[in-house]
Amino acid sequence: MSASLKKVLAGVAVLACSAFARATDVTIHLSGSEPMSRSMMKYRCDAQGSKMGLPAGVFSVEYINGAGNSLAIVPVAGHSLIFANVTSGSGARYAAGSYIWWEAGGRGVTFSSDSIAGNMTSECHRAE
Template identity: 40%
Template sequence: MRPSTLRLSLAALSGLGALGLSGPASAAELTLALPEGTQVHQVKTSYACPAGAAFTVAYITAGNSALAIVPVAGQELIMANVLAASGARYAGGAYVWWTKGPDAALYDVRQGENAAPVMTCQEKK
């Protein structure tokens, strides 16, 4: 069986300056091999955060795998869905992006297990 592919294009994001977050200077691309017939779904959700900042997160589901592309510290992190007691939790690098309904929070795991989020946001309707 020949695998399908999923091509993710990481393009520059705008509107992140108030958070000290920005997209990459140029676009990059990531290609993943998937089993043939795997259904891929993508949803983009916009969030409003403190100080009037706003950004968009891309959520991608391919078969049993779920990813979130979240702008953090000048780059777009590809985060994988991990176990959560409630909501959807994604981890990548030193960060965790956790959503529960319209609420979202970004955690820096280097600050400790019980540290407050470094940013909280609300889904834009």
């Protein structure tokens, strides 16, 4: 095997290892007898969403419910953020840091952020 081919293979191996090192699995142990449920939904948001860190085009959000918890895992700025359900007058409202993911029935989902940069909002809808 040539020296340059060995260098290329070594570089590919380093990149592959670093990609796997970034992935993290989390196990959360919750007490209670309520069954857990998980579902995936696909969404597409307006152009403002990608400016706020949501993926351009269709992306998936995972919902996890059980043991008194309702969570939504939303991809924001290349990270999987865990949003927890918070009190809402209507629909399902989730919060993570300065972000809100609010699914209010027939009107779709509003993704918003209230940070030092100001209040930004994106309208999102389920995609097939």
